[in-house]
Amino acid sequence: MEAAMDLMRRMPPKQSQTALSSLLALLPEHSQELLSRVDQPLEVLCDVESGKEFLLCDYNRDGDSHRSPWSNKYHPPLDDGCQPSADLRKLEVEANDVFAVYRDQYYEGGISSVYMWEPDEGEGFASCFLIKKDGSKSGQGRRGYLQEGLWDAIHVIEVGAEDEGTARYRLTSTVMLSLTTSDTDAGTFNLSGSITRQMILDLAVSEGHLCNMGRMIEEMEGKLRNSLDQVYFGKTKEMVFSLRRPPDMMQQQQDNLLVNYSH
Amino acid sequence: MLHSPEIPDSFYLGFVFSLCIFGAAMAEQKQSEPEELSKKQRKEIAKWFLINSPPGEIQYVAKDVESLLMDEHVYEMAVSEAFPLYNKTHMICLEMPNRSGEVLITAFGELDGSHYLDPRNAQVATVDHVKQVCSMVRPATDDELPSSYVEEFRGALDAELVRYISEAYPKGICSVYCISRKDAEGPGSDFELVAVISAGKHSPQNFCNGSWRSVWRIEFKDELQLVELIGKIEVDAHYFEEGNVQLDTNHECKDSTIFQLAEECAVSLANIIRHHESEYIAALEASYSNLPDTTFKDLRRKLPVTRTLFPWHNTLQFSLTRDLTKELGIGN
Numbered sequence: 195m196e197a198a199m200d201l202m203r204r205m206p207p208k209q210s211q212t213a214l215s216s217l218l219a220l221l222p223e224h225s226q227e228l229l230s231r232v233d234q235p236l237e238v239l240c241d242v243e244s245g246k247e248f249l250l251c252d253y254n255r256d257g258d259s260h261r262s263p264w265s266n267k268y269h270p271p272l273d274d275g276c277q278p279s280a281d282l283r284k285l286e287v288e289a290n291d292v293f294a295v296y297r298d299q300y301y302e303g304g305i306s307s308v309y310m311w312e313p314d315e316g317e318g319f320a321s322c323f324l325i326k327k328d329g330s331k332s333g334q335g336r337r338g339y340l341q342e343g344l345w346d347a348i349h350v351i352e353v354g355a356e357d358e359g360t361a362r363y364r365l366t367s368t369v370m371l372s373l374t375t376s377d378t379d380a381g382t383f384n385l386s387g388s389i390t391r392q393m394i395l396d397l398a399v400s401e402g403h404l405c406n407m408g409r410m411i412e413e414m415e416g417k418l419r420n421s422l423d424q425v426y427f428g429k430t431k432e433m434v435f436s437l438r439r440p441p442d443m444m445q446q447q448q449d450n451l452l453v454n455y456s457h
Numbered sequence: 458m459l460h461s462p463e464i465p466d467s468f469y470l471g472f473v474f475s476l477c478i479f480g481a482a483m484a485e486q487k488q489s490e491p492e493e494l495s496k497k498q499r500k501e502i503a504k505w506f507l508i509n510s511p512p513g514e515i516q517y518v519a520k521d522v523e524s525l526l527m528d529e530h531v532y533e534m535a536v537s538e539a540f541p542l543y544n545k546t547h548m549i550c551l552e553m554p555n556r557s558g559e560v561l562i563t564a565f566g567e568l569d570g571s572h573y574l575d576p577r578n579a580q581v582a583t584v585d586h587v588k589q590v591c592s593m594v595r596p597a598t599d600d601e602l603p604s605s606y607v608e609e610f611r612g613a614l615d616a617e618l619v620r621y622i623s624e625a626y627p628k629g630i631c632s633v634y635c636i637s638r639k640d641a642e643g644p645g646s647d648f649e650l651v652a653v654i655s656a657g658k659h660s661p662q663n664f665c666n667g668s669w670r671s672v673w674r675i676e677f678k679d680e681l682q683l684v685e686l687i688g689k690i691e692v693d694a695h696y697f698e699e700g701n702v703q704l705d706t707n708h709e710c711k712d713s714t715i716f717q718l719a720e721e722c723a724v725s726l727a728n729i730i731r732h733h734e735s736e737y738i739a740a741l742e743a744s745y746s747n748l749p750d751t752t753f754k755d756l757r758r759k760l761p762v763t764r765t766l767f768p769w770h771n772t773l774q775f776s777l778t779r780d781l782t783k784e785l786g787i788g789n
Contacts, residue, residue: 444625
């Protein structure tokens with residue numbers, strides 16, 4: 195499995211679906227583990243009742259059907275699909291509504307879904323907050339810079355039992371993104387990749403779980419965006435400029451070489 | 458793109474998806490003996506991973522593939538087919554024994570599967586693709602080399618390019634090959650050269666690798682007294698410390714100059730190449746500086762339009778998004 199995960203870190207992110215399919219074909223006995231450890235861009239279905247789109251993941255899947263957060267119904271329909279309890283469903287509904295507004299504020303479009311469930315054993319509950327954005331100029335990119343722009347965020351939060359007014363929140367976030375610009379001067383420029391981070395906080399429950407979870411996600415997304423931009427993209431930029439000198443440095447080098455030759 | 462893989466990606470994708478659905482279905486049904494993939498299928502999958510390795514990483518990928526395959530025979534077949542393709546696509550540079558210099562492994566200089574021409578020193582290197590080493594070097598024979606007429610142009614351009622890359626590339630290697638009509642005897646003949654520049658930087662301890670590859674096809678058209686260039690530049694980078702982010706860029710450009718004497722042509726061609734490549738690196742710099750505030754914004758803003766964090770605590774007081782929408786001024 196470690197060899198498989200190492201391969202996923204090396205294969206081009208844009209080919210991550212092919213890479214995962216290849217691993218599944220080679221290691222069918224590990225398919226459960228591969229599917230849960232390797233993140234993939236989110237797929238979309240349309241809820242027939244509300245006409246709204248929702249995102250698919252393992253947490254809203256039962257067999258071959260997926261549960262819509264809007265109607266709480268499975269697509270394709272199931273008689274006895276897994277459902278959250280009535281209380282949890284109430285929180286789930288509110289989370290979906292509020293998260294949709296959050297999503298709109300930061301992403302100016304896109305699709306979001308929140309799913310909640312109780313663990314098989316123990317107290318507390320778990321949730322996943324999903325966002326998918328197509329920022330390409332043919333999609334929902336407001337400024338038209340991107341030929342192709344994809345952002346998929348998966349945030350899974352485990353909430354522990356309440357203990358003297360506080361609860362432990364364990365967040366695991368993965369962002370997968372791909373952006374491509376293309377023009378006659380610069381050709382095609384594509385940056386793509388994925389990173390995963392974790393955050394554990396003990397927070398007072400006085401303002402409610404949604405507030406705590408929301409704030410954690412917002413902080414995490416900000417950190418991931420910055421990290422991608424400054425560290426990850428920054429390192430690739432550093433690499434490019436270590437391969438070839440920019441024009442102003444070339445003159446300097448030319449002078450250096452002339453000095454050397456004249457000795 | 459500079460490379461043409463043996464298997465078109467779309468075909469490979471279809472092949473693997475069908476295997477995956479098959480394999481996953483088998484696993485779900487929990488049959489005790491899932492049907493085995495054929496050796497050929499396993500080899501093809503292994504090859505795909507190897508060929509798609511980032512610059513400088515094929516040996517690491519090979520180790521992973523070997524442990525996943527658990528079949529030395531299939532592994533040997535896969536590496537023997539994949540490494541030559543990868544080495545040529547990535548234009549790797551190998552040291553020749555006896556301090557004879559370096560040789561670039563490219564399709565343009567390939568004499569046969571394991572012999573590559575070094576035109577600068579008129580040598581032929583014998584190469585072990587899987588080990589990525591040059592085991593032997595011998596002088597080239599006359600028919601492996603271009604005619605003296607073509608060599609005038611090739612050699613002059615090579616010398617100019619060596620000068621250029623010493624200014625522009627901290628660790629670049631170049632080579633110029635004749636890929637068409639190398640037997641052209643004198644004026645009145647057309648011929649084609651290709652100039653190749655390859656610069657790679659590998660820092661696995663820093664989880665970072667990258668490469669710059671330019672391929673300039675240069676057609677000498679005698680009747681038109683014109684020399685036409687088509688350049689393809691590809692820059693890749695991979696940073697993978699607790700993550701996996703890759704840069705993949707490519708650019709194509711065209712230019713031309715008049716057909717002059719060898720020395721003059723060389724200077725003119727090298728200037729054209731220098732000009733386009735300098736412009737390209739400047740364009741890359743611009744693409745990067747646009748990222749944080751412009752390009753990235755189309756994916757996700759740094760902050761909402763309100764320039765404040767999202768008011769999660771207020772949401773408890775509002776019943777549905779309608780009130781929130783008014784509050785936050787969405788749709789204005």
